[in-house]
Amino acid sequence: MDVRADSTRQLVRLRGRSYVAFVFSPVVPIVDWLGEIDNTLARSPGYFVGKPIVLDLSAVDLSGPAIAHLLGSLGERNIRVLGIEGVDEERLATNMPPLLTGGRSCVITRNEPAKKPEPEPKPKPNSLLLENPVRSGQSIVFIEGDVTVLGSVGSGAEIVAGGSIHIYGTLRGRAMAGVNGNSAARIYCQRIEAELLAIDGYYQTAEEIDESLRNRPAQAWLQGDTMKITPLN
Amino acid sequence: MAKVLVVTSGKGGVGKTTSTAALGAALAQKGQNVVVVDFDVGLRNLDLVMGAERRVVFDLINVVQGVAKLPQALIRDKRVESLWLLPASQTRDKDALTDEGVGRVIDELRSRYDWILCDSPAGIERGATLAMRYADEAIIVTNPEVSSVRDSDRIIGMLDSKTVRAERGERVEKHVLITRYDPGRAARGEMLNIDDILEILATPLLGIIPESQDVLKASNVGTPVTLNNADSAPARAYVDAARRLMGEEVAMVVPTERKGLMNRLLGRRAA
Numbered sequence: 001m002d003v004r005a006d007s008t009r010q011l012v013r014l015r016g017r018s019y020v021a022f023v024f025s026p027v028v029p030i031v032d033w034l035g036e037i038d039n040t041l042a043r044s045p046g047y048f049v050g051k052p053i054v055l056d057l058s059a060v061d062l063s064g065p066a067i068a069h070l071l072g073s074l075g076e077r078n079i080r081v082l083g084i085e086g087v088d089e090e091r092l093a094t095n096m097p098p099l100l101t102g103g104r105s106c107v108i109t110r111n112e113p114a115k116k117p118e119p120e121p122k123p124k125p126n127s128l129l130l131e132n133p134v135r136s137g138q139s140i141v142f143i144e145g146d147v148t149v150l151g152s153v154g155s156g157a158e159i160v161a162g163g164s165i166h167i168y169g170t171l172r173g174r175a176m177a178g179v180n181g182n183s184a185a186r187i188y189c190q191r192i193e194a195e196l197l198a199i200d201g202y203y204q205t206a207e208e209i210d211e212s213l214r215n216r217p218a219q220a221w222l223q224g225d226t227m228k229i230t231p232l233n
Numbered sequence: 234m235a236k237v238l239v240v241t242s243g244k245g246g247v248g249k250t251t252s253t254a255a256l257g258a259a260l261a262q263k264g265q266n267v268v269v270v271d272f273d274v275g276l277r278n279l280d281l282v283m284g285a286e287r288r289v290v291f292d293l294i295n296v297v298q299g300v301a302k303l304p305q306a307l308i309r310d311k312r313v314e315s316l317w318l319l320p321a322s323q324t325r326d327k328d329a330l331t332d333e334g335v336g337r338v339i340d341e342l343r344s345r346y347d348w349i350l351c352d353s354p355a356g357i358e359r360g361a362t363l364a365m366r367y368a369d370e371a372i373i374v375t376n377p378e379v380s381s382v383r384d385s386d387r388i389i390g391m392l393d394s395k396t397v398r399a400e401r402g403e404r405v406e407k408h409v410l411i412t413r414y415d416p417g418r419a420a421r422g423e424m425l426n427i428d429d430i431l432e433i434l435a436t437p438l439l440g441i442i443p444e445s446q447d448v449l450k451a452s453n454v455g456t457p458v459t460l461n462n463a464d465s466a467p468a469r470a471y472v473d474a475a476r477r478l479m480g481e482e483v484a485m486v487v488p489t490e491r492k493g494l495m496n497r498l499l500g501r502r503a504a
């Protein structure tokens with residue numbers, strides 16, 4: 001029964017999506033302007049193929065038939081117009097592209113077929129390895145990902161990481177993991193004598209850390225809104 | 234080749250000046266040319282511990298500022314002739330020290346001595362950073378007590394980042410010198426023990442100086458403890474540390490007071 005009730009009510013789901021469109025701003029005389037378009041097409045045919053084109057008519061004063069003629073001329077060049085802006089709606093016939101408003105300028109990234117595609121920028125490393133102890137008073141901030149410390153983290157030192165924190169010595173200072181909202185981040189250490197542990201803003205101070213955990217390998221993680229600290233072995 | 238050594242700690246009152254004087258004297262007695270430099274401008278003490286306070290005419294600041302030439306400010310020790318002192322100024326403060334000035338003085342000292350021992354002021358400010366700035370090696374003086382150990386940890390971090398060597402990507406060799414150590418109290422848990430300290434600082438040990446009346450006695454008479462009573466426990470510990478600095482292998486033991494039978498019996502009863 002429930003199934004039938006569901007099938008009768010289909011919800012129309014609306015989604016937003018944005019595209020970058022080329023904006024054509026014709027100027028008088030239109031013939032010369034079309035000549036410029038022809039030049040562009042001669043240099044790289046197919047440059048406008050598959051690209052949304054918007055016609056901005058604010059620089060010219062064209063009548064309805066003139067707009068129709070311009071659209072026709074562009075059509076002959078295989079340029080199809082997605083929308084028109086900068087003109088009174090009355091001048092547009094119903095078979096013309098719709099009037100658009102609220103466009104925002106942006107930079108167009110050209111990828112001409114002649115050009116080699118630029119090599120992808122190397123992804124930034126998303127982990128930081130520290131081979132030396134982190135001394136009292138030092139602050140290591142690494143928002144991009146995990147931090148691994150091979151030595152100890154001294155009392156009065158702090159590690160701030162966007163990801164998890166791994167300490168293969170004793171953690172005597174502060175460790176703050178998942179600082180930009182990563183609640184899945186964890187803190188691991190070989191010996192826990194921490195002053196403060198924090199994950200995604202939830203924290204525990206030394207006083208709240210169970211005495212039975214002290215000086216043992218431990219991990220801290222978030223379970224919902226509570227921080228759990230458990231021995232690793 | 235000359236070695237510039239900074240004696241530092243972060244925390245005050247742990248024995249930097251005592252250790253500078255004692256180690257300087259011990260090295261000089263081994264035939265090395267040694268100068269001890271007081272960087273505690275405004276609160277100078279090294280001249281007192283060295284017993285040279287009445288012979289100070291020019292000081293480090295005068296040399297840094299070009300008012301006096303280096304030989305005019307250097308004071309030769311009356312007991313060991315290869316031991317020299319470059320005193321600090323008592324009337325100025327640390328702002329009178331400049332990076333280039335200190336660098337120039339250290340360079341000039343390098344050409345004259347085998348060892349340049351810089352007695353750092355407490356703290357992490359200008360005086361302390363300039364004292365360590367040109368160091369090749371560092372002695373971190375630490376008491377067996379948590380606040381001192383944490384401050385030492387902070388100083389080690391600074392040695393690894395703020396010295397000329399660190400900025401060039403080289404290492405400042407570091408040694409921990411534990412002073413005022415009382416084996417009895419450490420055994421009873423009233424003090425941090427050696428292993429705890431070394432575990433926290435992750436730095437090699439240069440020596441362990443036992444707590445002793447002899448240290449205060451020596452500084453009251455203006456004599457480095459190694460010269461005042463060479464047979465005392467702290468003096469022997471400092472001599473051992475100096476030998477290790479010179480590269481000798483010396484077993485790490487905590488020297489104890491040499492007591493007669495009666496003393497030993499009484500000492501036990503008192504404890």
